[in-house]
Amino acid sequence: MTCDVCENSNCLIKRNLVSLEESGLDVEKNNLRCKKGQQFIIEGAPVNGLFFVLKGKVKVFRTGINGREQIVRFAKEGEIIGHRGFGTEEYYSIGAVALEDSVLCYFSKVYLQNTLQSNPKFAYDLMLFYANELNKSESKVKSISQMAVRERVIDTLLYINRKFGSNKGFLDVSLSRREYAEYAGTTEEQVIRVFSALKKEKLIVTKGKKIGINDIQLLKNEISEHNFFLDS
Structure with missing residues (x-):
């Protein structure tokens, strides 16, 4: 599915589609089909890019003491997976598993970095996304402790x-x-x-x-x- 016919209006890529017209978006995008229970991000693996949920549901987790999993969040259509390690770390600090049969859009790290450097609007929108995610994470830490x-x-x-x-x-x-x-x-x-x-x-x-x-x-x-x- 090309981005121009995608119905996920909350997707970061979809929202910036007009400004990304010259970036070779559809050429760079790859689609990945995951069966229910399939893990598509391995914790500790090299960060090569970002995933966007086209269809389906996903859980994102980290491994704690004695190998116990802690689910960080859940994701649905239009949401980003793998952003915690993007741009700051060489390895994914999380793992991700499909909760049902899902379809993911994948963009390489190199492509996204080049696009961010040449597209201020896209970079600004991604910055706002990170700020919102930090707000949610801080809220969850507070709720768990209190x-x-x-x-x-x-x-x-x-x-x-x-x-x-x-x-x-x-x-x-x-x-x-x-x-x-x-x-x-x-x-x-x-x-x-x-x-x-x-x-x-x-x-x-x-x-x-x-x-x-x-x-x-x-x-x-x-x-x-x-x-x-x-x-x-």
Whole structure:
């Protein structure tokens, strides 16, 4: 798919399509198809470029103590993957895995660096993106350090809802209890306990891996003292 017919209006490349007309964009772009569960960025591998999600859903993670994964964020259509190491590090500090069958757009590091040097508007837009990402990261660090386990799990549910929305009454992404724990910064056992309590309180419903939120406002109210941060 060429960028001019792409429907991901929030994509950084799509937003700058007019100013990038002379950059040989379509010639430089490569598409990568990933099956569900396929890892396309290996933590510690050399940084060769950036990925943009054309279709699908992705999780981004880092490996911590004793090989335990910590999910940094999730990504959907139009979002960038691999930017944390771009321009500052020689190796990816994160890994990335497709949560479902996905299609990715890939641009090489050399091409992007040359384009940034010759295109101020594109460079400025990327700078704003990094500033926004830093704001989100700082907010998450604050929430993890100040929230109780139940609050972190609720915050995770609300984040997933903002990111992917719902489908037929359930969050529109299939995640294991372990993956919820890896994002919330807790254990799988704690997530199961909190989900069980929320079900008894009729705040959520579950069906296998699927989770539905019955009352989003009540969950927001429970963590409102932490200055609920509307990221996406």
